[in-house]
Structure formats: C-alpha cells, structure tokens
Amino acid sequence: MFDFRAVALEVLETEISALTQLDQYIDDSFSQACELMFANESGKVVVMGMGKSGHIGKKIAATLASTGTSAFFVHPGEAAHGDLGMIKPADIVLAISNSGESSEILSLFPVLKRLNIKIISMTGKPNSNMAKLADIHLQVSVPKEACPLALAPTSSTTATLVMGDALAVALMQARGFTAEDFALSHPGGALGRKLLLKLSDIMHSGELLPLVSPTTLIRDALLEISQKGLGMTAVIDEQQNLMGIFTDGDLRRILDKRVDIHSTEIGEVMTVNPTIAKPSMLAAEGLNLMQDKSINGLILCDGTKVVGALNMHDLLKAGVV
Template sequence: MTAFSFRKAGVTVLKIELNAIAQLTQYINDDFVNACQLILAASGKVVVMGMGKSGHIGNKIAATLASTGTPSFFVHPGEASHGDLGMIEKGDVVLAISNSGEASEILTLLPVVKRRGITLISMTSNPASTMARLAQINLCIKVPKEACPIGLAPTSSTTATLVMGDALAVTLMQAKGFTVDDFALSHPGGALGRKLLLRISDVMHTGNKLPIVLASDTVRDALLEVSAKGLGMTAIVDNSGKICGIFTDGDLRRLLDQRLDLHETNIGDVMSVNPTCIDADLLAAEGLKLMEERKINGLLVMRNDSLVGALNMHDLLKAGVI
C-alpha cells in the first residue's frame, strides 16, 4: 500500500465513526431522560455488564460514572453466573450492554435480576431485541455501519456505545451539581488531585524549619539561617515579629559585588523589601502560578497578616504539584 492509501483509509474510518456519533443525537430522547431519572432516584450503584468488546467499553463507562459522582462498578457476566451476581443488591441499577441485545451470558442473568426487583437499563442497537424488551428502558446505540470494511469488527458501534455512556455520565454529573472539588476528592492520588486538593499550608515549612532573622541581625547571621534551613532564603522581621523583608540567594550574589562587611552590616540594610507573600489557605497550585509569574523560587506564607511559613519551588516539585 502507498502512503496515500494509508491516509485515505484512516480518514475514511474517522468519517464513518463521526457520522455514527452524529446519528446518536436522535437517541438522546425520552428514554435517555427516563434512564437518567431512574439512576438519580436509585439508592444503590450502577452495575455495568457487557461481553467481549461491549465489556471493555462497559468497564470504561463504569469508571467514568464512578469518577464523576455516580457510584458504579463493572461485573463480568461470566463471573456473575458463578457467584458475582451477589454483588448486585436491591436499589442498584443494572446497565446491560450488547450491540445485538442477544448476548446469552447476560440474558441468562436477567431473570434473576428481574426477580430481585432490580432496575434494568439496556444499551443495544435493536429496540426489539430480547434484552431491550426485558429492560425498563433501552438506550439505542444503532449506527449506520461499522468502520470495518468487512462489517464484522466492532468499531463504529463500540464508539457509539462509549459516547452514549459519556453522555449519560456527564449528564448525571451536571444534574448532581458535581464540582471540581468533588472530582478532586475521587482522584487524590493523581497529579490532578494534588493540584486541586493540596494547599499552601500542606507543603510549607513552619516552626523551627521556617528561616527567620531579625532586621538587626548581621548579614552573616542571615547567611547561616539560609544555609541551615535550606530554602535559599530567609524572612526578615522586626522586634515585634512583623515581616519587613526577605533575603535570598539572589540578593547574596548582588551583595557580594558591593564588597560589604558581612560581619558588621545589618541584614535590614540590604534586604529586599515588600517580599512576595501568599495566604496559607490558598491552593499550592496558586503558589506555583505566582512564582512563575514573578519569576521567583520562593514565597513567604501569611495567615491573618502574620508570618506562618515559607516554601520554595522544590517543595512544590516534591509534592507533585509541578
């Protein structure tokens, strides 16, 4: 095959699948609305089932539902027949996925599901199929054709199923008023969760680890404090403890050019005034943004106009905010 034919074949697949997705809008109808209302009213979880490729898509749909505020998990129909059906309880909603609507592994389970009074929503391309007829609601995922040139490999149909699942999950998310903070709470281990949950107070240095000297101390005293605390800076305060400046590694480099006596010069005479500060309760990601905007490597942290901590870029790197 030539390079041109590779490109042509790839574009053809995309066009077929784009058309399949476009056709789905007609199925965002009363059945879709009723399915959303059933799930919102349910006291339990959404249990997703599917065999083969539908099972792979079902796994993703269950994960998307769970991460966007609708408790959900996937149960393999084959395993369900051998004990895992016990995971499904009254109050749950079963979302059964089968393009044909005739997956025998799922149909075997439905009499038990129905007998236990569990709500059943199907997702099929055939509203007249056995599964669709047994369900309270069928979400249609019919597509004009598969992108596979021999019409056998699930391609457009699985894409349509995934998109319908996304439509369901995101609609429920909006109906529940699911927020950025809610999302972060379900993703605490990832980089996104750290950016949305970690606050300046969680990563700052406090107490004995906070570099701080008096304005009346010498430059030598300040250098010892910078070295001891390892933040590349120290806060400068007056006798009442009020912050009046900062001294950083950068200030030291500039100071050395002036040939001042480090043992006699007060740090208050050479410090940088009006240091960049941040509130302890702000997100750590906001601290990163502030440092990048100001092109600095450290911040002093305040709470109620009092100095309570300090942090630098390395602290944010260690916390996974960067």
C-alpha cells in the same frame, strides 16, 4: 506498497458518520434513563457487558464514578457464579450488548427481575430480547462497522462509548458536579493536586525553616540560606514575628553596591513588607501569587508569626506546576 493511511481515513469517516446519526437516539428513553439514575440516591449503577462491550462498559462505569454517579462494573460470567451478590435491590443495572442477545446477560435477567432491580439496556437492536425485557432501552445502532468484514466491533463500540459519555455528562451537570468534586475522586491526579493540596502540606517548617534575627551579620545569614536551601531567609524578632526577608536576589543587589557582608547586619538590607501567604492557601493559589509577583519563594505566616516557607522547586516536586 499498502496504503495504510487510506484505510485509516476510511475508518475515521465510517465512525464519524455513525456518530452523526447517534443524535436520533437521544430521545425520551435517554431522559428516562437519566432521571432513573439521577433519582437513585441509595443505590449504584452496575454496568455489565461481555467481550468488547465489556471493555466499553468498564470505561463507562469508570466515567460515571468519577463524575458523581456511583457505579462499578460486574462481569456477567462472574455474576452467574457468585458476583451477583454484589448487586443490591436499590441498584440499577446498565446492560450493554450490540446484538442484544448476550446469553450471559440474559440469563441474569430473571434473577434481577425477581429482586425488582431496574434494568437499562444499551443495544444496537431495538427488537432484541435485551431491549424488550429491559425497563428502559437505549438504542445505539450504527449503519455499518468500520471493519470491512463487519465482524470486529468498531463503529458500534464507539457509538456505545459516546452514549455512555452522554449519560455521564448529563448526570454530572444535573448534580451540579464541580471541579472540586472531581478532584476529590482524583487525589493522585494533577487536577487533584491543584485543587486539594495546601501550602501547609509542602512547606518547610521547624528546623528546616530559614530564620535569622535583624542583628545577624549578612555573612551569617548567607550560611543559613545555604544550609536551608530555599534561596532566602525570613528575618524575625524574638517572638518570631516577621520583620522582613532576604533572598539571593537581594544578595546580588547589595554586592553591586559593595556592601560589606562581614560587618553589615541583615536588618539594614532586608526587604520589608514582603509578599507572604497563609499555610491554608491552596498550593495552586500560592503558585499564582508567586507568578503574579515574579518571585521564587514564599514566607508563610499565621498572623504575623512565621510558620513556614517554600520555593518554586517545592511546587514543582508536588506536581502543582
């Protein structure tokens, strides 16, 4: 039986070995490339690559863009047929090719030079045409490919990807890029929801808000709780100021005490001074507050007036938990 695991382990060993030698290329050229991209506030980084280098280039462009460096990918073949118009003089081109001899990219160099566009090349061959013609060259040479035929790009694409990550993270830290900045470019992701979503975005309000007066009988308050489906109700005065809260947990406790729900007013058994939050609070902060207080719901107040309510299920639906 063929030993698939042995081959896989050999691939890992080969690629890890290639990466351990990559640090020698984090040199002055790397610093110059970072400084050039960091100082370029009016333009973008345009990443190019053919074949497998193109796939890696797309990922590098995406990583740059999501970590504070404006970037996008342009296919060299399409650039030669009109997409070159997407590149402006203020932009910087990051051209990727392991051989450094990609004809599709090299054919664009004269036009890029004429537009005075700075070019950073990333190749495995320091004596290649792309390396010589670029303003800055980043070397990503590897001892050998993990492919036994030395044909499929494997170690070389991994090294290129890591070099791209190194550029992106170095620029990210130089810009003081924060988790909040990251969330702004990832509003649909879990981090974006945690850092951008506010309690006001998911709270129940208006007719969906469970509210009763302190003179409401417990049985009628239970009907309000059941209809609004939050497992609780706020108890308010005539000006909608919060007086207390009554929850499913409170119901269990008064039943244990054999309180008559048909004759007792909610104001006699409500919890006064409950934990509340402001609608402007981040949903993630609201979650932390509920966990700290071991509660399943929150009343939201603007000053002393009740404006909303939510429970743990709302946070689950919003993807905050």
